[in-house]
Amino acid sequence: MPERDSLDLELQAYIENGINDDARFNELALQLFDYQYRRNAAYRRFCRSRRAEPGRLLRWEQIPAVPLTAFKDLTLACEPPEDAAAVFMTSGSTDPSRRGRNYHPHLHLYDASLRAGFARSFLPDRRTMRMLVLNPRPHQQPNSSLAYFLGRLVDFFGTEDSAYLMDGDDLQIDKVVAALREAETTGEPVALLGTSFAYVHLLDALEQEGLTFHLPAGSRLLDTGGFKGRSREVSAEDLRASFMQSFGIPAPWCINYYGMTEISTQYYDNTLRDALLGRDIRSRHKTPPPWSRIRIIDPETGANRPPGEKGLVVHYDLANRGSCLAVLAEDSGYDVLTDNPEDGGFVLLGRAEGAEARGCSIALDEMLQANRP
Known part of the structure; x- marks a missing residue:
């Protein structure tokens, strides 16, 4: 079986299983990073500039996150873009001449x-x-x-x-x-x-x-x-x-x-699920599913922010096999603490401003610099 098909089956099985397994998530994230590093040239150049290569990383948190705006300026795809089963594009409401593109070789993982x-x-x-x-x-x-x-x-x-x-x-x-x-x-x-x-x-x-x-x-x-x-x-x-x-x-x-x-x-609000389970709804927050992780980071150091402290939102998404599993959003938020860690999540505050916005710009400059001839 081709490597791509084998990886897809493993990812889909984990998504459909629905069980939160940190060790298995870490294993699959590193496996997917290895695949995307080898197949996605623009992403590989960025990772090399950060000296992040397969075999050197031990944890999913170490996988370099692509700044969101890079999807407007670079082709971030693991397979030929012309072979994509679907190309999803941003609305271009900020700048119609520049629209972010995400190329999907198939939609099995997206659907799962x-x-x-x-x-x-x-x-x-x-x-x-x-x-x-x-x-x-x-x-x-x-x-x-x-x-x-x-x-x-x-x-x-x-x-x-x-x-x-x-x-x-x-x-x-x-x-x-x-x-x-x-x-x-x-x-x-x-x-x-x-x-x-x-x-x-x-x-x-x-x-x-x-x-x-x-x-x-x-x-x-x-x-x-x-x-x-x-x-x-x-x-x-x-x-x-x-x-x-x-x-x-x-x-x-x-x-x-x-x-x-x-x-x-x-990412969905927690309230309906909590209400049906008879839980006391103490806060309204987004809950990452088992095949995804969220980090709230300091825009200058990249370190995790403590719960309750504002930072940039970084996504690690195993379903995003066709481009990059790690994406630095242009949004700010903070982690919330709950009695059960598996029911935790994050509060989204909106578009990044101030230090968070500067952190996004610096990350984009680094990505584009790594891809200049």
């Missing part, structure tokens, strides 16, 4: 991560559910990881009466209202899925019409994204309050997820 993570954090009590999607269909946004993600959720977990309620950029308010009224009548719980800004648009329209709903118990809501490039922003707390007021969905059942084009795993 998507299925396991969603079932673990959003549907731990159900196998399927009617899904109402406030986003265009995947074929309307072929390079959008978000559109692909939501489409596969419908494929894997949606009942036959699930529906997409946007056509391009047009949110079909009448269809949303009809679907929500139907849910109230039948008593069957529904799941609302969409971007934060789509919800703001919907909430504004419902308020204008004086419409509110009391969706059946067990209904839930997933939102993602921020308001970059938008003229209006709404805090997460205000959004959850509006969800309760407009849909009757309690705050713990309103889940935000954090994902990026440049990685292949999503």
